[in-house]
Amino acid sequence: MKKTLEVMGQVCPFPLIEAKKEIEDIGSGDELVINFDCTQATESIPRWAAEEGHTITNYEQLSDAAWTITVQKNSLV
């Protein structure tokens, strides 16, 4: 299952805070697609995902100052 979180226009640290909230509501193995435009989140979201043991299945820049990242919830939780 895939769920999308639209946090375009939100400033840091809100994209990360929203992502942490959303990932609690999805099952392990499910994916969360996060679309964001906060520059600092290009650093903080992958770092959080890596430290929590989630897998990043897609990470790319969509256009000027716009990114998408897909985090697959780790199966241990």
Next chain:
Amino acid sequence: MIQMLITGLICGILLGFVMQRGRFCLTGGFRDMYIAKDNRMFYALLIAIAVQSVGVFALIQFGVFEFSAGAFPWLAVIVGSFIFGIGIVLAGGCATGTWYRAGEGLLGSWIALFGYMAMSAIMKSGPLMPVNTSIQSVQLGSNSISETTGIPTWIFIVVLVTIVAAIVIRELKKPKVFIPQMKPKRTGLSHLLFEKRWHPFFTATLVGIIAILAWPLSVATGRIGGLGITTPSANILQFLVTGDQTLINWGVFLVLGIFLGSFIAAKASREFRFRMPDAKTGITSFIGGNVMGFGASLAGGCSIGNGLVMTAMMTWQGWVALLFMILGTWTASYFVFVRPRIKKTVASATTVTTA
């Protein structure tokens, strides 16, 4: 004038560029010490302070310029820094952070910046000047830690450098988590400058070097000081409304340079776009900018002026300001980030029980 324009702009462009590419955000750093138990950015700041301290005191030793710390306006520093700490959380970035985010095209930061400049001018030459000067007149002896304690400054520098070196070694020895990155699309210099993630400690070292450079460049134009954001930001607005050219100094070109440097960095790395905040964020940014301007004017400096420069100069003002700035950031973070989360958890727990 030409020299001021060129050296001030260059120093600012370098700083804006490095901060944008290195994601050097002190607000985020102070906030994450509390909400994410992550001290990386704070350690990075300590590195920048130590680098600058060694460099600037070496210049003073060689007689390049003289520095006098003056008296310590303790009440204004404590109250002002705490208020400043609250303001930077609301504004979504400290004074410098707001300048460089404005360069990334974030219109919320433009709003915060306007509030910050306006309130700083109101505090420094406007109707709130009497409040500002009366609180600042509560002073204690000397601002220099060395003069008060009778211990030579270089001993404090050695202690600081030792602590910072120990932290860096410990941090770099920690097992690394693999952090996925986007596929690189560029190579060579273009990749290093406009794409690659910079390690915060590397960025901090560059910030420290730029902070050293700022001293002789600024002194050469007659302004005895290093990096500074608040007074120059106020000066821009004061000049625009009075036309008084004496308000234009090295610092004014420095802050304009930060904006420009960040714009160049963001544009070249495809991170520039005009981004409009929603009404709620816009209002919070405006309030935050004003609170930040009030606090920084009272404290005699922001996270750069006090937190990076006055700390490196081994003054009470710098270190006391840093402590209270962090406490202010944590207080605001509790109300903005932590409490709403606790409330939500309690609310959902209640729902479960009733169901």
